[in-house]
Every structure is written in C-alpha cells, then in structure tokens.
Amino acid sequence: MDKQPQKVAVVGLVGMSEVFGITPSKTRHQSYRVSTHLKAAQNECVADKPHGTIINISKERAAFTDFPYPDSTPSHCPSAKVQEYIESYVDHFNFRDKLRLGVSVEKVRRDDAGNRWVVDIKGSEPEYFDKVIMATGGNNRPHIPKVEGMEQFEGDVLHSRAFKRPELFKGKRVVVVGVSNTGADTAAALCGHAEKVWLSRSHGVIVIPRKRDGIPFDHTLTARTMAFMGMFESAFPRLYELIFNAICKKMQDNAFKIRPEWGLSPAISVLHALPVISDNLIPLLESGDITSVPKIKRVTGPREIELTDGKRLDVDTIIWCTGYEADFSLLDPSVDPTRNTTPKWAEAIGSRGKPLPRLYQNVFSLDYPDSLAFMGNLLVATSAFPISDICTMAIAQIWKENSPLPSIDEMNRATDKHHETICKLANRGSVVPGWLRQSDWLAWADKAAGSHVYEHLGWGLKGWKLWWNDRALYRMLMDGIFTPFVWRVFDGEGKRKKWDGAREAIEKVNAELTAAKARNKNKKSR
Numbered sequence: 001m002d003k004q005p006q007k008v009a010v011v012g013l014v015g016m017s018e019v020f021g022i023t024p025s026k027t028r029h030q031s032y033r034v035s036t037h038l039k040a041a042q043n044e045c046v047a048d049k050p051h052g053t054i055i056n057i058s059k060e061r062a063a064f065t066d067f068p069y070p071d072s073t074p075s076h077c078p079s080a081k082v083q084e085y086i087e088s089y090v091d092h093f094n095f096r097d098k099l100r101l102g103v104s105v106e107k108v109r110r111d112d113a114g115n116r117w118v119v120d121i122k123g124s125e126p127e128y129f130d131k132v133i134m135a136t137g138g139n140n141r142p143h144i145p146k147v148e149g150m151e152q153f154e155g156d157v158l159h160s161r162a163f164k165r166p167e168l169f170k171g172k173r174v175v176v177v178g179v180s181n182t183g184a185d186t187a188a189a190l191c192g193h194a195e196k197v198w199l200s201r202s203h204g205v206i207v208i209p210r211k212r213d214g215i216p217f218d219h220t221l222t223a224r225t226m227a228f229m230g231m232f233e234s235a236f237p238r239l240y241e242l243i244f245n246a247i248c249k250k251m252q253d254n255a256f257k258i259r260p261e262w263g264l265s266p267a268i269s270v271l272h273a274l275p276v277i278s279d280n281l282i283p284l285l286e287s288g289d290i291t292s293v294p295k296i297k298r299v300t301g302p303r304e305i306e307l308t309d310g311k312r313l314d315v316d317t318i319i320w321c322t323g324y325e326a327d328f329s330l331l332d333p334s335v336d337p338t339r340n341t342t343p344k345w346a347e348a349i350g351s352r353g354k355p356l357p358r359l360y361q362n363v364f365s366l367d368y369p370d371s372l373a374f375m376g377n378l379l380v381a382t383s384a385f386p387i388s389d390i391c392t393m394a395i396a397q398i399w400k401e402n403s404p405l406p407s408i409d410e411m412n413r414a415t416d417k418h419h420e421t422i423c424k425l426a427n428r429g430s431v432v433p434g435w436l437r438q439s440d441w442l443a444w445a446d447k448a449a450g451s452h453v454y455e456h457l458g459w460g461l462k463g464w465k466l467w468w469n470d471r472a473l474y475r476m477l478m479d480g481i482f483t484p485f486v487w488r489v490f491d492g493e494g495k496r497k498k499w500d501g502a503r504e505a506i507e508k509v510n511a512e513l514t515a516a517k518a519r520n521k522n523k524k525s526r
Contacts, residue, residue: 006130006131007128007129007130007131008129008130008131008132008133009108009117009119009127009129009131009132009133010132010133010135011105011108011119011132011133011134011135011136011330012134012135012136012137012140012375012376053078053079053185053189054076054077054078054079054185054210055076055077055078055079055082055383056076056181056210056277057218057382057383058075058076058210058216058218058219059073059074059075059076059077060075060216060219060481060483060509060512060513061216061218061219061221061382061383061386061481061482061483061484062382062383062385062386062484063085063383063385063386063483063484063485064089064385064386064389064484065386065389065390065484065485065487065488065499065502066389066485066488066499066501066502067089067092067093068485068505068508068509069081069085070085070088073085075216076210076211076216103121103122104121104122104123105119105120105121105122105330106120106121106122106330107119107120107330107331107332108120108132108134108330108331108332108335109331109332109334109335110332110334110335110368111128114128116128116129116130117129117130117131117132117371117372119132130371131370131371131372131373131399132371132372132373133373133374133375133395134328134330134331134372134373134374134375135374135375135376136326136327136328136330136376137326137375137376137377138324138325138326138376138377138378138379138432138433138434139323139324139326139376140324140326140327141324141325141326141327142159142160142161142320142322142324143322143323143324143325143352143354144159144320144322145177145320145322145352147296147297147298147299148297148298148299149298149299149300150299152299152301152302153299153302153303153305153318154302154303155302155303155315155316155317155318156172156316156317156318157317157318157320158317158318158319158320159319159320159321159322160178160182160183160186160319160320160321161324163186163189163319166189166190166192166193166194167193169190169193169194169317170193170194171194171195172194172195172316172317173194173195173196173313173314173315173316173317174190174194174196174197174198174315174316174317174318174319175198175199175200175293175296175305175313175315175317175318175319176190176197176198176199176200176319176321177200177296177318177319177320177321177322178200178201178202178320178321178322178323179199179200179201179202179203179205179264179276179292180205180273180274180276180321180322180323181274181276181277181278182321182323183199183276183321184199184207184276184278184281185278186319186321187199187281187284187290188278188280188281188284188290191284191289191290192289194317196291197289197290197291198290198291198292198293198313198315199285199290199291199292199293200293200294200295200296200307201263201264201292201293201294201295202294202295203267203268203273204263204264204265204266204267204268205264205267205268205273205275205276206245206248206249206251206252206264206267206270206275206276207252207256207258207264207275207276207277207278207281207282208248208251208252208255208275208276208277209255209256209277209278209279210277210278210279211279212251212254212255213520214516214519214520215513215516215517215520217251219481219513221481221482222478222479222480222481222482223457223477223478223479223482223486224478224479226439226482227439227457229244229439230437230438230439230440230443231439233437233439234437234439234440241269241270241271244270245267245269245270248270248275249267252275256282258282259285259286261292262285262292263292263294264292268429269428269429271425271431271435272350272425272428272429272430272431273430274381293307293309293311293313294307294308294309294311295307295308296308296318300312303315303316305318323432325353325354325355325433326338326354326355326357326377326433326434328355328357335365335367335368335372337357337358337359337365337366337367337374338355338356338357338358340358341355341356341357341358341419342356342358342416342419342420342423344419344420344423345419345422345423345426348423348426348427349426349427349429350425350426350427350428350429350430350431351426351431351433352430354433355433356419356422356433357374357377357433358415358419359374359377359415360405360406360411360414360415361378361414361436361441361444361445362374362377362378362434362436362441363375363377363378363391363394363395364395364398364405364411366408366411366412366415369405369408369411370399370405371399373395373399375388375391375392376388376434377433377434378391378434378436378441379432379434379435379436380436380438380441380442381438383484385484386484386487389484389487390442390445390446390449390451390487391445393445393448393449393450393451393487393495393496394444394445394448394449396449396496397448397449397450397495397496398448402450402494402495403447403448403449403450403495418436421437422435422436442454446487449487449492449495449496450492450493450494450495450496451487451488451490451492451496452490452491452492452493453477453486453487453489453490456474456477456490457474457477457478473489473503473506476506476507476510477489477506480506480509480510480513481509481510481513483505483506483509485499485501485502485505485506485509486502486506488502489502489503489506
C-alpha cells in the first residue's frame with residue numbers, strides 16, 4: 001500500500017520557494033501536502049522595499065531555477081518588477097491555493113507523543129503536521145544599535161524596513177545610519193526630497209557599480225572562476241581573502257575615484273562588510289547631495305546628535321540601515337536552535353548580540369533533522385530565489401530518503417567546526433551569522449538535491465562524457481554566465497525534476513551576453 005502524503009507546514013515568506021519546490025510538479029513523487037502560512041497580505045510579497053529600489057543582482061542570475069524573468073524586464077529591475085515576477089511564478093505553477101495569507105502563527109511546538117508538530121494559529125484551532133520548514137529567514141527582526149541619550153531624541157526614528165515613501169521626508173534633515181546596500185539606496189532615494197542627507201559610517205567599505213562596460217558585473221562569475229575561487233578559499237583562506245579584497249577594490253577604482261574625506265577607504269574586509277553595489281552613491285557624494293559623516297557617538301538634545309569626530313548635527317530624522325537578525329521566538333524554547341549555541345560567539349566583538357543557530361549546513365535542526373528545517377539562515381553571494389530553490393530541492397530529497405544525512409554525531413561535529421570558523425571571523429569584526437563557505441555549501445546542496453552539476457563540470461566520468469559528447473554545452477556551463485538554470489539542466493536520476501527548458505534558457509542568456517559584448521566592442525572601435 002502506498003504511503004499517505006505527509007503534511008508539511010512552511011512558516012514564513014521565505015517559504016514561497018519551499019512550497020513550490022517540495023510539491024509534485026517539481027519533484028518526482030506525490031509525497032507531501034504542503035501549506036505555507038504567511039502573515040503578509042496578498043500584495044506584500046516584496047516587503048520592506050521603497051518604491052524605485054533596484055535589485056543589485058542581475059535577473060540572469062536572480063531567477064528561480066526553472067522560471068526566467070520576462071524578456072521585457074531589465075537586467076537590474078525595480079522591486080515592482082520583482083513583485084510581478086513572483087506573482088507570475090505563483091500562477092504559472094498553480095500554487096496560489098497552497099498559500100494561506102494573513103495568517104498569524106503564534107507558536108510552533110513539538111508533540112513527541114504523537115510524533116508530530118503543532119502549529120498554533122491566532123484565532124484558530126491548533127493544526128498538526130508531520131514536518132515543518134521555518135522560513136521566517138534571517139532578516140525578520142530589525143537590528144538597531146544602542147546609542148547613548150537616544151531617549152531624549154524628539155525627532156522621527158525608524159528602521160529602513162519602515163522606509164517606503166521618500167517624499168514624506170520633504171524638507172527634513174535626515175541622517176541615514178549604515179553604509180550598506182540599503183543605506184546607499186535609502187540615502188539616494190531621499191535626495192530631491194529631504195533638505196539635507198547625511199550617510200553615517202562606522203567603517204570604510206568598497207563601492208562597485210552594477211555594470212562594467214555596459215555588462216552586469218556578476219555576468220563575469222563563471223563556473224570555472226567560482227570553482228577556482230572555492231578551491232583557493234578552502235586551501236588558503238587568508239590569502240584568498242586578501243586577493244578577493246584586492247579584486248573588489250580594483251573594480252571600485254576602475255569605476256570611481258574615492259575621495260579621502262568620504263571615509264570609505266580603507267575598506268574593511270568583504271568578509272565583514274559586503275561591497276556596496278550602487279551606481280549613484282559616488283556621484284551623489286561628489287555633488288554634495290549626500291554627505292558622508294562618521295558614526296553617531298550620542299544624542300545630545302531633542303534634535304541634536306554628536307558624531308565620533310566631535311561634530312554636532314541638527315537632525316529631524318534618524319533612519320537605521322543597520323541590518324536584521326534572525327528571530328526564532330515562534331519556536332517552542334525546547335527546539336530553538338539558538339538555545340545552546342557556541343559560547344564563544346557571544347564573546348566575539350563581531351557577534352553584535354545577534355543569535356547564532358546550531359543547524360547542520362545552516363538548514364537542518366540537530367534535534368529533529370528528519371522533520372524540522374530552516375530557510376533563509378545562510379549567506380551566499382547570489383540571489384535568494386535560486387538559493388532557496390536549491391535548498392528546497394535538498395530538503396525534499398533528504399526527507400524523501402533519496403539522499404542521506406550524516407549521523408547526529410557527525411552533524412554536530414560539522415556544526416562545531418563551522419562555528420569555530422565563524423567565531424574566529426567574529427573576533428576580527430562584524431559577521432553575519434548565516435556566513436558559510438559558499439563553494440562547500442553549494443557542493444553539498446548539489447549532491448543532496450540530485451542536480452549533478454559538480455559531477456558534470458568536474459574531472460570524473462560524467463564530466464569527461466559531457467566534454468566529449470556536448471562540448472558546446474560544457475563550454476557554456478563552464479565559461480558562460482552561471483545562471484540558476486544550471487541546477488535544472490541535468491537529469492535528477494530519481495531525485496529532483498529536470499526542467500526541459502533549462503538548456504534553451506542557458507543558451508538564450510549567453511547569446512544575449514555575446515551580443516551585448518559585440519555591441520560594446522563596436523562602440524569602442526568607433
């Protein structure tokens with residue numbers, strides 16, 4: 001007799017990909033009945049983004065693994081286009097009936113006696129599930145630093161999460177705290193509305209444009225380049241860090257002239273602060289529309305702040321662009337992955353009070369790995385859509401027992417080793433708790449999901465066969481744009497489902513890149 005499909009609850013907005021990836025149309029088996037519980041309303045899929053925000057990763061590298069962006073969408077599109085893309089994705093795969101919008105989950109707890117999970121929903125009876133994916137992500141609770149005297153400030157104070165309409169700040173004197181991608185976008189959006197815009201920094205940072213010679217800079221990240229970088233990082237991590245910092249700085253210096261008075265140089269390591277991707281931050285600093293200032297030391301009056309250099313500013317509004325931290329409060333304390341985390345983490349200066357969960361591969365609970373997984377708690381240098389897609393495929397195949405997990409002891413040892421590395425980084429400076437070595441994680445997820453990308457692009461038998469039998473595809477995959485469709489081009493061999501349109505999508509993207517390079521070459525030769 002066939003097994004009854006197991007019930008899976010996906011809690012949170014990051015679960016958009018999970019509900020799609022774990023259902024039969026994307027796998028090979030009718031194994032799960034999935035429902036996603038979202039507190040967001042119908043039109044809040046792209047949350048917390050002001051109108052006009054432009055994505056930093058090109059659409060060619062930011063799509064789901066089996067659903068390209070429309071041809072009419074620009075490579076770097078505004079948030080409204082991302083919203084449209086998500087809506088079309090939902091409709092294309094007919095998953096809207098799996099989404100339970102406007103639901104407020106109060107608690108997720110374990111019922112060991114019934115070998116199941118209990119999801120408490122506000123205003124409803126408890127619901128029971130065989131498995132749970134906590135998809136609330138790592139960016140669900142604003143992180144706001146403590147500043148001396150803040151209680152006496154009488155102006156407006158908000159986190160970037162609440163910043164939607166820059167026109168509301170017309171005539172205001174605004175200080176934006178944090179030189180990050182969000183900080184740069186927020187400060188730029190205020191220009192033309194606010195009377196004065198300051199961008200407060202606590203350290204230097206590298207700034208690079210979205211494009212180089214008219215080509216999105218991330219189009220140069222080929223599989224060959226990434227494989228070399230991954231091997232180099234594993235063998236010589238500190239040397240890799242130095243070289244990677246130098247490469248990023250060269251990209252910056254080729255595009256911009258950084259003035260000393262801005263305080264952006266010297267930049268701290270990209271391991272502690274990702275490069276700011278912005279086309280307009282430097283021009284706005286040059287024009288004086290944005291003024292770069294040091295860190296806020298304290299609040300000295302109802303509308304006055306003092307900077308670390310002693311200068312005082314009269315401000316109306318403070319906008320914190322200081323990031324987020326994970327919030328595991330929906331979970332019963334007995335299964336909270338941060339309850340017994342590595343003690344050294346809290347002692348490290350770079351932890352900044354953020355929680356560090358104990359999760360295998362930053363995904364699986366070490367208490368109930370066969371029924372509790374987490375999404376959005378890993379930092380990988382690409383878009384959230386393909387990464388969540390790949391992660392979902394891995395979870396699905398592991399829970400279907402098509403791919404094995406190590407023993408609990410082995411998973412604990414692997415997590416201990418990872419935490420030792422991240423604590424060392426945190427002793428040097430700020431670090432995101434979801435940090436991991438990208439090449440190692442992708443290799444694990446590729447194998448678990450059954451994508452077989454690394455096998456076909458490696459030195460094994462499958463790699464040699466692909467090179468011999470289909471050299472055109474091999475070259476595209478190795479030296480072309482490393483698109484998300486790569487993860488669906490090979491047969492899953494009983495695991496994740498292949499997308500028949502993957503090769504065509506890969507060929508199309510690379511043909512467009514070749515044409516763009518030719519146009520640029522012709523322009524330069526004129």
